Amino acid sequence: MSTDVVSDEPLRTAMVERLRDMGAIRRDEVAAAFLRVPRHLFAPEATSLEQAYDVEAVIRTKxxxxxxxxxxVSAPQIQARMVEQAGITRGMRVLEIGSGGYNAAVIAELVGPDGQITTCDIDAEVTDRASRLLDEAGYSRVTVVLGDGELGCPQFAPFDAIVVTVEAADVPPAWIEQLVEGGSLVAPLRVRGLTRSIGFTKAGDRLVSTSKELCGFVAMQGAGERPRLWVPLRDGKVRLRFDEEPCPTDPGVLDRAFEAGQAQTWTGVTVRSGESIDTLQTWLATTADGSCLLSYDKDDKELADALADPVSHSMCNAVVDGDSFAYLTRRRPNEDTVELGSRAFGPNADALANTLADLVRAWDRDHRHGPGPQYTIYPAGADAQGLDGPVVTKHHIKIVTVWPQPPSDSDAPR
Ligand SMILES: C[S@@+](CC[C@H](N)C(=O)[O-])C[C@H]1O[C@@H](n2cnc3c(N)ncnc32)[C@H](O)[C@@H]1O
Known part of the structure; x- marks a missing residue:
């Protein structure tokens, strides 16, 4: 990349100010690390300086x-949020899974000369590129390892923090084993189709969540690759996406649901136009039976009209119950307001639309303004009987999601 004409320094300073303003950077030492690393040196030749320092820009390299x-190279805003989630400080031993060079350089600045940073990638082209760019930028003390991150990096373990920068559908035992007690794991974890960067602290054989951020990452390759399960309806123009559990019903039955009855319920729950419904999505995904995500071809006008405005064309919470399914819809009572509703198809449409609507109302009443869920990860063999919330079972782990109890009337101020 040419830096002949414009210096990157003002853009780097502006990037850090913006990251602070948006709450992605919270600590001074994190700001200092982002100020010191020349991000543009890790971007491909054709990238403009403005793009290299855009807080939201993901720079594709392969x-x-x-x-x-x-x-x-992930967007600065998620890189900053994840190093904050991991609580990386001087002297720590850190493993980054998924390399690019830039994030490892920022971590190298944070851990300082007494710390240790290892970055591992499954792709030799990526590790070769990352090694070369790190050397050129003056970060040759970052150890770059070619390997499947599923196995962690035993030759450099234990670690005080592991930061996973590729979407993980599971938590392999190596990540927990290679962390010190009290150490942090930050990973973009996909649970019931939704991916969030979740920060955990290790407590014995468990991981207990401490933070959660919205994110999007490229999919894991290698032994940890877990494809999503798609159920095509209407010749594939409508799709239901499952994750850990396959579709509970024969897909042909659901395709016939379109002709077997329909229902629409409005919840009275409104959100501002553009307001995040992150906790609602997580609430429905983790608590609703038969949870899945609906997507559809939004350019098919007839289909879009028939579906009547799902909340998203690519990731709309839905539930399947036997021969019927329901999903979240919206309408706009005015320009600034969106009312949430549910629409259902199938013989059981009325009941299912009401069930989904009740869950939306429960979120609004009990969890909308709360701290959100806490996740605890147990080994897959843990006895589910003793666990205190909805359990999602993966190959290596059980994830228990606990939503805080809403305050009771007797807690209200008098
Ligand atoms: C978003 S990029 C990493 C970005 C990087 N951390 C940065 O500096 O911004 C994700 C990387 O994960 C790698 N990856 C995918 N599956 C992996 C696996 N099983 N083990 C290690 N790396 C993996 C991909 O090759 C890709 O380079």
């Missing part, structure tokens, strides 16, 4: 023939 990104 993609497949069909255009799917398989490697990138």
């Amino acid at each position: 993609w497949t023939e069909d255009g799917t990104t398989i490697s990138s």
Whole structure:
């Protein structure tokens, strides 16, 4: 990348100010680390300086023939949030899974000369590039390892923190084993189709969550690759996406649901236009039976009209119950307000639309303004009987999601 004409310094300073303003950077030492590392040196030649220092810009570095990104330099805002989630400080031993160079350089600044940073990637092209760029930028003390992050990096363990920068559908035992007691794991974890960067602290054989951030990451390759399960309806123009559990019903039955009855319920719950419904999505995904995500071809006008405004064309919470399914919809009583509703198809449409609507009302009443859920990760063999919340079972782990109890009337100020 050419830096002949414009210096990157003002852009770097502006990036850090913006990251602070948006709450992505909270500590001074994190700001100092982001100020010191020249991010543009880790971007491909064709990247403009403005793009390199744009807080939201993901810079693609490798993609497949069909255009799917398989490697990138992640956006500064999520890199900053994740190093904050991990609580990285001087002297720590840190493992980054998924390399690019820039994030490892920021971590190298944070851990300082007495710390240790290892970055591991499954792709030799990525590790070669990261090694070269780190050397050129003066960060040759970052150890770059070629390998499947599923196994962690036993030759450099234990670690005070592990930061996973690729979407993980599970938590393999190596990550827990290679962390010190009280150490942090931060990973973009996919649970019931929704991916959030979750920060955990290790407590014995468990991980207990301490933070959660919205994020999007490229999919894991190698032994930890877990494809999503798609159920096509209407010749694939509507799709239901499952994750850990397959579709509980024969897909043909659900395709016929379109002709077997429909229902629409409005909840009276409103959100501001553009307001995040992150906790609602997580609430529905973790508590609703038969939870899945609906997507559809939004350019098909007839179909879009029939579906009547799902809250998203690519990731709309839905539930399946036997021969019927329901999903979240919206309408706009005015320009600034969106009312949430549920629409259902199938013989059981009325009941299912009401069930989903009741869950939305419960979120609004009990959890909308609360701290959100706490996740605890147990080994897959843990006895589910003793666990105190909805359990999602994966290959390696059980995840228990506990939503805080809403304050009772007797707690109200008098
Ligand atoms: C978003 S990029 C990493 C970005 C990087 N941390 C940065 O500096 O911004 C994700 C990387 O994860 C890598 N990856 C995918 N599966 C992996 C696995 N099983 N083990 C290690 N790396 C993996 C990909 O090759 C890709 O380079």
